[in-house]
Amino acid sequence: MKRQLSRRQNWRINKIQEERAARAARREHKTLEALEGGDLGPEQKGLVIAHFGVQIEVEACEGELKGQRIRCHLRANLPALVTGDYVVWRPGHQGDGVVVAQLPRHSELCRPDPRGQLKPVAANVDQILIVVAPLPEPHANLIDRYLVAAEHAGIRPLLVFNKADLVTEDNQASLEALLSVYQSLGYAVLSVSAQSRTGLDQLQQSLKGCISVFVGQSGVGKSSLVNQLLPEVQTPVGALSEFSGKGTHTTTTARLFHFPEGGDLIDSPGIREFALSHIDRQIVTEGFVEFRPWLGRCRFRDCQHQHEPGCALLGALAEGHIDPKRMESYRAIIHSLPVNTSY
Ligand SMILES: Nc1nc2c(ncn2[C@@H]2O[C@H](COP(=O)(O)OP(=O)(O)OP(=O)(O)O)[C@@H](O)[C@H]2O)c(=O)[nH]1
Numbered sequence: 001m002k003r004q005l006s007r008r009q010n011w012r013i014n015k016i017q018e019e020r021a022a023r024a025a026r027r028e029h030k031t032l033e034a035l036e037g038g039d040l041g042p043e044q045k046g047l048v049i050a051h052f053g054v055q056i057e058v059e060a061c062e063g064e065l066k067g068q069r070i071r072c073h074l075r076a077n078l079p080a081l082v083t084g085d086y087v088v089w090r091p092g093h094q095g096d097g098v099v100v101a102q103l104p105r106h107s108e109l110c111r112p113d114p115r116g117q118l119k120p121v122a123a124n125v126d127q128i129l130i131v132v133a134p135l136p137e138p139h140a141n142l143i144d145r146y147l148v149a150a151e152h153a154g155i156r157p158l159l160v161f162n163k164a165d166l167v168t169e170d171n172q173a174s175l176e177a178l179l180s181v182y183q184s185l186g187y188a189v190l191s192v193s194a195q196s197r198t199g200l201d202q203l204q205q206s207l208k209g210c211i212s213v214f215v216g217q218s219g220v221g222k223s224s225l226v227n228q229l230l231p232e233v234q235t236p237v238g239a240l241s242e243f244s245g246k247g248t249h250t251t252t253t254a255r256l257f258h259f260p261e262g263g264d265l266i267d268s269p270g271i272r273e274f275a276l277s278h279i280d281r282q283i284v285t286e287g288f289v290e291f292r293p294w295l296g297r298c299r300f301r302d303c304q305h306q307h308e309p310g311c312a313l314l315g316a317l318a319e320g321h322i323d324p325k326r327m328e329s330y331r332a333i334i335h336s337l338p339v340n341t342s343y
């Protein structure tokens with residue numbers, strides 16, 4: 001009986017929400033019609049700064065309005081836009097505007113939505129800053145997961161080793177051993193301290209001219225670094241959770257910030273946690289860059305690289321071309337995948 005009731009209540013709640021959404025959509029449609037009926041300004045390029053339900057905040061990239069932020073309505077039939085998207089838009093007469101087209105993306109960061117479907121959450125990201133620190137103790141496995149995600153998205157990763165001030169005689173050797181694995185694979189590693197400001201100039205240099213995101217385990221100092229790099233916080237970093245609308249699943253709402261020294265940041269709690277809930281065996285295998293020369297060379301086409309005879313990866317491991325720690329990490333990631341993922 002109780003169950004029935006709550007199902008009924010759920011249905012009512014859903015219905016009310018649907019009606020509310022439909023009313024908002026009708027209102028939006030009217031506004032849009034009025035705007036498009038009047039004469040709009042010229043088509044021009046803009047950058048999506050943030051998304052607010054049916055509207056988006058666009059920064060003008062050119063013309064008289066360059067640098068200004070405009071609340072824009074979305075012409076019907078546009079693909080879903082995300083922060084970092086470049087668009088074509090037309091100014092209206094009341095400080096608003098209409099987005100008329102999306103320009104092509106060169107990269108996408110995706111996350112599963114509540115239904116498990118992959119959705120882009122940020123576009124045109126050039127660089128993923130994977131933040132690690134002596135504390136909390138870094139896990140190679142987690143770093144490798146971020147690297148796989150970056151490789152899969154085709155976005156350059158940069159390892160940012162924060163809290164360099166916490167390096168001591170006791171932990172130095174193991175930290176250097178951990179990081180040298182990545183350096184020898186060709187990944188850039190930058191040693192910094194948000195606290196003592198060591199290395200921040202160099203970090204600023206590597207942010208210039210591109211859109212970056214920060215990822216990494218909780219407590220490594222992402223907020224601290226962002227606070228150092230964005231001193232005149234355009235939106236308080238502490239208020240990031242406001243965008244996530246506490247307790248809802250919309251934690252993926254991202255916002256674009258400009259670093260005063262150049263370069264952009266896209267940030268949101270959802271992006272910081274951007275990890276790998278949505279990868280399969282093939283993505284992981286290809287995400288280990290040093291495996292690439294050996295892929296497709298195993299005796300068996302469906303080789304799982306575990307203990308099969310004639311496995312090219314195992315051969316490369318035995319000959320010292322693959323670091324045993326990375327192989328161990330690879331296996332741990334594969335092991336953590338839901339069973340039956342396709343190869
Ligand atoms: N010693 C030292 N402490 C730091 C440094 N950077 C950050 N911290 C400290 O580390 C703790 C965590 O920093 P946050 O910036 O909140 O870390 P976060 O990665 O944003 O954490 P989440 O918000 O949980 O994801 C805070 O107590 C900071 O003061 C650093 O360079 N050196």
Ligand SMILES: [Zn+2]
Pocket residue numbers: 298303304305306308310311312313314
């Ligand atoms: Zn194999």
